[in-house]
Amino acid sequence: xxxxxxxxxxxxxxxxxxxxxxxxxxxxxxxxxxxxxxxxxxxxxxxxxxxxxxxxxxxxxxxxxxxxxxxxxxxxxxxxxxxxxxxxxxxxxxxxxxxxxxxxxxxxxxxxxxxxxxxxxxxxxxxxxxxxxxxxxxxxxxxxxxxxxxxxxxxxxxxxxxxxxxxxxxxxxxxxxxxxxxxxxxxxxxxxxxxx
Numbered sequence: 001x002x003x004x005x006x007x008x009x010x011x012x013x014x015x016x017x018x019x020x021x022x023x024x025x026x027x028x029x030x031x032x033x034x035x036x037x038x039x040x041x042x043x044x045x046x047x048x049x050x051x052x053x054x055x056x057x058x059x060x061x062x063x064x065x066x067x068x069x070x071x072x073x074x075x076x077x078x079x080x081x082x083x084x085x086x087x088x089x090x091x092x093x094x095x096x097x098x099x100x101x102x103x104x105x106x107x108x109x110x111x112x113x114x115x116x117x118x119x120x121x122x123x124x125x126x127x128x129x130x131x132x133x134x135x136x137x138x139x140x141x142x143x144x145x146x147x148x149x150x151x152x153x154x155x156x157x158x159x160x161x162x163x164x165x166x167x168x169x170x171x172x173x174x175x176x177x178x179x180x181x182x183x184x185x186x187x188x189x190x191x192x193x194x195x196x
Contacts (some may be wrong), residue, residue, distance in 0.1 A: 001097075001100060001101050001105060001106060001107065001108060002106065002107045002108070002125055002126065002193070003097060003108055003110060003123065003124045003125045003126075004107065004108070004109045004110065004124065004125065004126050004127075004128055005110050005112055005115045005120070005121065005123070005124035005126065005127045005128065006018055006109050006110065006111050006112065006128050006130070007112055007113060007114075007115040007116065007127065007128070007129055007130070007165055007169075008113065008129055008130035008131070008162065008165065008175075009113075009132075009137055009156060009159055009161075009162045009165070010113075010137065010141055010155050010156055010159065011132075011137050011138075011140040011141040011144060011145075011152075011156075012130045012131065012132045012137060012162060012175060013130050013132065013175035013182065014111065014113065014130040015030075015032075015111070016175075016179070016182075017130050017173055017175070017182070017186065018030065018109055018111040020183070020186050021109050021186070021190070022109075024190060026105075026107050026108070026109055026193075027096070027099075027100050027105055027107075027108045027109070028108075028109045028110075028111055029092070029093050029096040029097075029108065029109070029110045029111060030111045031089055031093065031110070031111055031112045031113060031114070032111070032113065034088075034089045034092045034093070035085055035089060036064075038085060038088055038089070039061065039062040039064060040061060040062075044062070044084065044085070044088070045057060045060070045061065045062055047084045048062055048067070048081070048084065051080055051081075051084065052067065052070065052077070052080075052081075056070070067081070071158075072151075072154055072155050072158050073154060075158075078158065082114075082118075086118055090118075090120065093110060093112075093120070093123065094123070096108065096110075097110075097123065106193075107193060110123070110124060113159070114159065115127065115165075116160050116164070116165060116168065117159065117160060126170040126171065127168060127169045127170050127171075128169060128170065128171045128172075128173060129162065129165040129166045129168075129169035129171075129172050129173070130173045130175050131162050131165075131166045131172050131173065131174055131175065131176070132162065132174075132175050132176045133162075133176055134156070134161075134162070136176050137152075137156055137162070138152045138153060138156065141155065141156065171189070173185055173186070173189075
């Protein structure tokens with residue numbers, strides 16, 4: 001089974017690419033969704049309250065925007081959060097791979113924004129990076145999330161650069177133009193996968 005590590009940066013369009021493949025029947029493990037699900041689990045909530053304080057818990061759930069502001073402006077806090085979250089995400093990813101193998105699937109896409117940062121490359125066969133130039137990334141993030149330019153730049157710089165990720169990738173998907181242009185690339189990739 002081909003295990004594809006799909007990565008990119010904030011507002012690069014990685015989720016749109018993952019969804020395109022999911023719509024065509026390829027299993028996708030979404031690390032961001034796994035994190036989102038973890039934030040409603042009692043053990044994770046209590047760990048976050050213990051490490052960061054009760055002010056990051058609201059009505060029994062993790063206040064993601066409040067926690068996000070902290071971890072994207074404070075590297076030490078981000079590292080502490082990753083130490084809580086990443087072991088669980090890795091285990092969910094391994095389960096998803098095992099299920100796909102058991103069900104005889106030919107391909108799985110592991111949607112991992114922090115593929116290089118977590119050093120999970122040993123789990124995958126190919127690395128695909130969704131690439132856009134930095135200025136487009138900033139523009140899309142400010143429009144999509146309403147961040148100031150400073151906030152957008154801060155969040156982008158919390159990850160490795162897209163240039164680095166593109167340089168290390170087996171395949172680079174250019175998403176700097178309009179979606180139909182990107183889709184043409186994906187159709188070509190889809191045909192190659194199905195012929196393989």
